[in-house]
Amino acid sequence: MENREKQNAWKKLMAIRGMGQVVTVTAGLIVLCIVFAVLNPSFYSGRNVGNLLRQVAPILIIGIGQSYVLITGNIDLSIGSVVGMSCMISATLMTKGMNPWAAMLLTLVLCVGVGVLNGLLVAQCKLPPFIATLGTMTVARGVAQIVNNNYNTDAIGEAAQGYRNLFYYGSTFGLYNTIWIALVLFLGFNFLLSKTRTGRHIYAVGSNIEASKLSGINTDSTTIKVYIVSAFCAGVVGLITSATAGMGTMDAGNMYEMYAVAASVIGGVSTLGGQGLLVGTVVGAAIWGVLQNGLQFAGAPVAMRNIVIGTIVVISVLLDVVIRTGKPKKAKNNTKLVTAQKES
Amino acid sequence: MGEYIAELNHIHKSFPGVKALDDVSFDLKSGEVLALLGENGAGKSTLVKVLSGVYTKDEGEIKIFGQTVEDLTPKKAQELGIAIIHQELNMCAHLSVAENIFLAREKTHSGILSNREMNKDAAALLARLNIDIDPTTIVGDLAVSKQQMVEIAKALSTNAKILIMDEPTSALTSNEIDDLFKIIRKLKSEGCGIVYISHRLEELQNIVDRVIIMRDGRYITSMDFKDTTMSEIISYMVGREIKEKFPRVTCERGKKIFEVKSLNAGRMVRNVNLELYEGEIVGIAGLMGAGRTETTRAIFGADPKESGQIFVDGREAVIRRPIDAIRAGIVLAPEDRKKDGLCVKLSVEDNIALPNLDLLCSKFGVVDRKKEKTMTDEAVKSLSIKLVSADMDAATLSGGNQQKLVVAKWLARNSRVVMFDEPTRGIDVAAKVEIYSLMNELKKQGIGVLFVSSEMPEIMGISDRILVMCDGKITGEFAAGEATQDLILQYATKFESKYEQKEAI
Numbered sequence: 001m002e003n004r005e006k007q008n009a010w011k012k013l014m015a016i017r018g019m020g021q022v023v024t025v026t027a028g029l030i031v032l033c034i035v036f037a038v039l040n041p042s043f044y045s046g047r048n049v050g051n052l053l054r055q056v057a058p059i060l061i062i063g064i065g066q067s068y069v070l071i072t073g074n075i076d077l078s079i080g081s082v083v084g085m086s087c088m089i090s091a092t093l094m095t096k097g098m099n100p101w102a103a104m105l106l107t108l109v110l111c112v113g114v115g116v117l118n119g120l121l122v123a124q125c126k127l128p129p130f131i132a133t134l135g136t137m138t139v140a141r142g143v144a145q146i147v148n149n150n151y152n153t154d155a156i157g158e159a160a161q162g163y164r165n166l167f168y169y170g171s172t173f174g175l176y177n178t179i180w181i182a183l184v185l186f187l188g189f190n191f192l193l194s195k196t197r198t199g200r201h202i203y204a205v206g207s208n209i210e211a212s213k214l215s216g217i218n219t220d221s222t223t224i225k226v227y228i229v230s231a232f233c234a235g236v237v238g239l240i241t242s243a244t245a246g247m248g249t250m251d252a253g254n255m256y257e258m259y260a261v262a263a264s265v266i267g268g269v270s271t272l273g274g275q276g277l278l279v280g281t282v283v284g285a286a287i288w289g290v291l292q293n294g295l296q297f298a299g300a301p302v303a304m305r306n307i308v309i310g311t312i313v314v315i316s317v318l319l320d321v322v323i324r325t326g327k328p329k330k331a332k333n334n335t336k337l338v339t340a341q342k343e344s
Numbered sequence: 345m346g347e348y349i350a351e352l353n354h355i356h357k358s359f360p361g362v363k364a365l366d367d368v369s370f371d372l373k374s375g376e377v378l379a380l381l382g383e384n385g386a387g388k389s390t391l392v393k394v395l396s397g398v399y400t401k402d403e404g405e406i407k408i409f410g411q412t413v414e415d416l417t418p419k420k421a422q423e424l425g426i427a428i429i430h431q432e433l434n435m436c437a438h439l440s441v442a443e444n445i446f447l448a449r450e451k452t453h454s455g456i457l458s459n460r461e462m463n464k465d466a467a468a469l470l471a472r473l474n475i476d477i478d479p480t481t482i483v484g485d486l487a488v489s490k491q492q493m494v495e496i497a498k499a500l501s502t503n504a505k506i507l508i509m510d511e512p513t514s515a516l517t518s519n520e521i522d523d524l525f526k527i528i529r530k531l532k533s534e535g536c537g538i539v540y541i542s543h544r545l546e547e548l549q550n551i552v553d554r555v556i557i558m559r560d561g562r563y564i565t566s567m568d569f570k571d572t573t574m575s576e577i578i579s580y581m582v583g584r585e586i587k588e589k590f591p592r593v594t595c596e597r598g599k600k601i602f603e604v605k606s607l608n609a610g611r612m613v614r615n616v617n618l619e620l621y622e623g624e625i626v627g628i629a630g631l632m633g634a635g636r637t638e639t640t641r642a643i644f645g646a647d648p649k650e651s652g653q654i655f656v657d658g659r660e661a662v663i664r665r666p667i668d669a670i671r672a673g674i675v676l677a678p679e680d681r682k683k684d685g686l687c688v689k690l691s692v693e694d695n696i697a698l699p700n701l702d703l704l705c706s707k708f709g710v711v712d713r714k715k716e717k718t719m720t721d722e723a724v725k726s727l728s729i730k731l732v733s734a735d736m737d738a739a740t741l742s743g744g745n746q747q748k749l750v751v752a753k754w755l756a757r758n759s760r761v762v763m764f765d766e767p768t769r770g771i772d773v774a775a776k777v778e779i780y781s782l783m784n785e786l787k788k789q790g791i792g793v794l795f796v797s798s799e800m801p802e803i804m805g806i807s808d809r810i811l812v813m814c815d816g817k818i819t820g821e822f823a824a825g826e827a828t829q830d831l832i833l834q835y836a837t838k839f840e841s842k843y844e845q846k847e848a849i
Binding site for chain 1: 398417418419422428430434435436437438439443447448449450452455456457482
């Protein structure tokens with residue numbers, strides 16, 4: 001009886017679209033963790049696990065934003081630069097003596113502005129998202145450079161200690177605050193995506209934008225919303241970066257847009273739209289972090305880490321393709337069986 | 345039958361370069377089924393898209409339930425009680441049946457989607473319509489005909505009073521068509537007005553009360569269905585009488601040019617043998633899913649084969665990929681012209697040149713524009729493709745002309761065998777006759793024509809020899825004279841019984 005209930009729960013879980021791949025990838029994650037633990041037992045020390053999770057958090061946050069955009073069938077290349085912009089603007093404002101919390105809010109508003117711009121370019125001006133966000137990526141990086149006259153900022157100082165603790169150094173109930181921020185954002189955005197009308201419309205737009213429009217969905221506003229989410233997430237990551245370094249760095253968030261794509265795609269979010277779960281993005285980001293951290297622990301040089309991680313990204317997408325297109329091959333084998341039976 | 349529920353007066357609508365609707369008026373009463381008829385490009389789809397808010401009119405007046413409506417949008421039309429089932433399937437393939445039915449009208453409790461309630465309501469709706477589908481199924485996993493039924497259910501779920509169906513039956517099986525007609529009759533008795541667009545004129549007699557005929561973007565006439573005849577309707581649609589529906593030319597049967605021996609490719613092509621002689625058209629009949637398309641694709645090398653030999657003019661041709669087939673002189677005009685047949689975003693000229701670049705390029709791979717232009721001009725002329733300019737996108741051509749273009753690109757190279765897969769699907773009566781004449785022309789030139797069609801009258805009217813397929817096998821062969829619809833159908837449903845299979849093991 002209990003067994004059947006368990007089976008039902010499992011069935012229910014697997015009935016969620018895309019959960020299959022999440023489970024597969026999670027299995028991969030567990031294997032990775034075991035391998036690294038064997039290679040170096042201190043991988044599992046409490047301190048390293050805490051650090052690891054804190055490393056993963058920004059990748060997860062920015063991955064959530066990118067997943068939103070990918071599920072609508074678009075892409076946001078600007079988010080790495082928005083991280084840089086957020087880092088530089090927040091730090092510059094604080095070094096100029098602005099209250100850290102006011103600086104934080106203003107920074108987030110400006111970042112969301114980039115999201116609105118991206119959304120308008122893609123939804124209303126019908127620009128291909130790749131090109132539109134390539135443009136805003138360059139512009140946002142330029143803004144990051146210009147805010148402090150092409151210099152990294154000085155230290156943001158004593159007044160911002162509370163801000164630095166909130167985003168990086170402090171901890172609550174034994175977990176670093178950065179991890180809590182990622183957790184809260186994940187729960188909120190996961191709820192929005194899976195339980196609300198807006199979330200349903202995001203999947204619908206990615207699945208078939210024409211059908212969505214004809215059903216009466218405001219597809220333009222849906223598209224703008226996802227770009228706002230991704231820019232907001234990037235803004236938060238930028239704040240974490242400035243809190244971490246205690247200053248603004250102009251090249252902060254460099255390549256983050258690609259890390260975000262990687263976390264999403266490893267976790268099973270389809271780059272063609274209509275498909276993907278944020279739980280997958282969590283696992284994808286975790287794999288990313290475990291590889292970075294584990295390879296470092298195992299003593300692999302940076303170059304080696306890049307090669308391994310890049311290969312893993314390609315393999316995970318390849319696996320997805322093989323799993324999906326593998327179906328017809330199976331059917332064919334069945335036919336061979338049928339014909340073979342007949343001959344006998 | 346009651347008052348007018350939808351009236352369109354003097355509607356004009358232009359697209360860049362085309363006047364799609366020119367002073368068209370249209371009305372619909374409650375409790376009637378109105379057939380909107382006309383050839384492809386007559387403006388039927390544009391008209392119903394104006395009525396459902398997809399397109400905005402340039403000029404004219406729209407009245408819904410007696411009220412003049414400005415700025416109609418899809419959402420507003422839906423709220424007014426207008427539902428449309430579009431010609432192309434418009435579903436979100438990644439979402440479930442229930443999610444699609446309630447798309448943009450999701451039920452929520454304090455902002456949270458109530459999936460359970462929507463699934464329950466969808467199940468009730470499907471049950472009421474006698475559609476046997478689980479509402480939690482992902483739409484992309486359903487067969488096309490089931491998807492179409494879901495689309496119909498979705499339109500009905502809005503409790504629409506004005507229901508527009510644009511070619512609703514093209515993907516349905518006959519049982520499903522029966523069910524659909526039952527639904528339509530029921531809606532009619534409830535006082536709904538239904539606009540029905542279809543090329544399948546023979547269906548109309550089962551349900552239609554009145555017809556409105558359009559031609560070249562204009563309103564032609566409106567008639568009560570019982571006062572008219574099919575040939576009258578067709579002559580209004582075409583603007584002239586069509587004398588010969590199936591023109592036939594007789595040729596001397598020459599030598600064997602093409603032979604397929606025991607071809608196997610997957611479940612849908614099993615031990616297929618066929619021969620083709622000079623001066624004949626061979627038709628392949630069968631039900632949907634009988635393996636006809638798969639056979640043509642396997643011959644052409646588009647799908648992998650497991651075994652089998654192919655001979656052209658007595659020499660064996662080894663075909664692994666389409667390029668091998670093309671070199672051997674076998675070409676295919678596929679079923680889905682927009683998807684498989686043409687690059688719709690490229691120009692007419694590019695499309696014709698595409699498979700012939702080997703002939704058009706210099707030694708260094710540079711395209712000879714002059715040769716390209718000559719080739720295009722010749723092809724366009726010999727097939728009388730109607731176009732403004734060869735620089736235009738292939739997408740801008742009408743269905744019939746697109747079909748000719750698919751054939752045109754192959755005729756520039758001296759092919760020996762031309763395979764047509766459903767060449768007349770979705771094109772109008774006049775264009776069909778032109779396609780038939782084209783096939784006859786090929787036949788006269790001694791080119792072998794293999795021709796797959798689901799329309800029996802067409803198969804019987806055009807082919808010299810008919811092969812019938814069922815379940816991946818050729819189950820029968822008839823000369824043109826001896827085939828009847830009943831006979832073909834009998835062989836088309838000749839499934840192997842499970843019992844025999846057991847015995848064989």
